[in-house]
Amino acid sequence: MLVKELLSELTERFERAGLDEARADARLLISFGINKQPVFLRMNPDFEIESDDLTKIRAFAERRLKREPVSKIIQTRGFWRLDFKVTADVLDPRPDSETLIEEALKLFKDKLAPLKILDLGTGSGCLAQALLCEYVNATAIGLDSSEKALAIAAENALTIGMKKRFSTVLADWNVDGWEKSLGTFDLIIANPPYIAEKERPTLSPEVVDYDPEQALFAGADGLDAYRRISPVLPRLLNKGGVFIAEFGQGQEEDVRRIICSNGLIFKTFGTDLGGITRCLSAFLPES
Template structure:
């Protein structure tokens, strides 16, 4: 019988052979999923022999990962802001970089117990809106997406996180037709230049929705569209927070200033890349 350590070693080596850098961690995560074990248990039980059914389940998951299906699709979930989000091929996998935006918004709020109204344009899995609602117990919000299939996943995540009562998730084309003004508007729009998508890792280019990636010729189409709408979606004194791609921060900051926003700040991700732009809508007088 194969032991825990032997199986992890064998799967990790095969994952690394196809260019997956974190082979050992991923092998452990696959075993954790197949056996319903924590990572701590996997480390502690390294010499324990595994039942053949568990080994077969690990091998089935590993075969999908070896074909460069994203880990989030193989597992069916991804952790974001310490919460577990269901992930399918209908939504962008939540990225650690996007936690920069959540963190920047949280730091900008003087009163976390306020009854704030939030809007998330391009809600996808719901990771931004639902993480913020999780932190802000009196807040409620609206999440918009053009993809009906993404909204199905977002609604499942809202229910699983016990936030469905405070999150309205509905179809739309950015801010079109929205008449309410919000205290906080967040968005992580598609920002990859169209011609660059095919150069990305196969996990992204072949498995993630193009609607979540494609930012037009220069990657900035959605920001231009949003800049034209944010002035009437954010209340005077309210906050907008936008995620940006590498090298886009300065131009997006300019668009936001031109749309009537002040106190524009840039927030770096853990790799030191400017990743989120935060700004406040000027108040009259």
């Protein structure tokens, strides 16, 4: 079968199933299946697909029709100019989360500073490793309560070439005690779960069926993770150290109140490309 024939067939099936990005999805799955860049398909519409590859691509298409995201099928998601491995064990990194990196870049101007960074709920490691890519002398710890997620984060650090500057800690951010062995940090970044339980029915199958449950939900109002993280921050931050955290649409004032109820001072809100207030920064005062 030719590339152009398979592209038409899959696009049509995906469109009939109501997938928003039918043609783009088909293109990505075919190019992954034949181990070429997507641009190859445009240049070579008459390329003959081998039967083994065709079988593989049809299996990918069946998974997509069950609403598995393309990123999880091809096990790759681009984030901040880097490619991260993503599996069922980690949240699929979202473009909106790049707002946290932009906020860090505004607050820490010296790219050569030997920053000590902690990423609370590191998942794939995308936030910590994007920061390490920008701050070439920084080191980062990715903390998560999921051992499987930490294995992916460590694998990503190795692939991206950050192994020497990235380490992992398996811990729950609510457990008193671990913070003593970690030391203190110049920057703590976090994208904790923040979806309210009642919003579950509104989520797409791509999210609710394929992102890990513990990466998504945080109690009745979606604020439980912030309530649990907030009290440990003063013990983990250096004086003048900064905390940057992501939250959901409309949660900014609640998150500000919770984070600042334990001694941190609010600094800025960050807005994502859709114009939604997506993150805040706060710092630990010098005295």
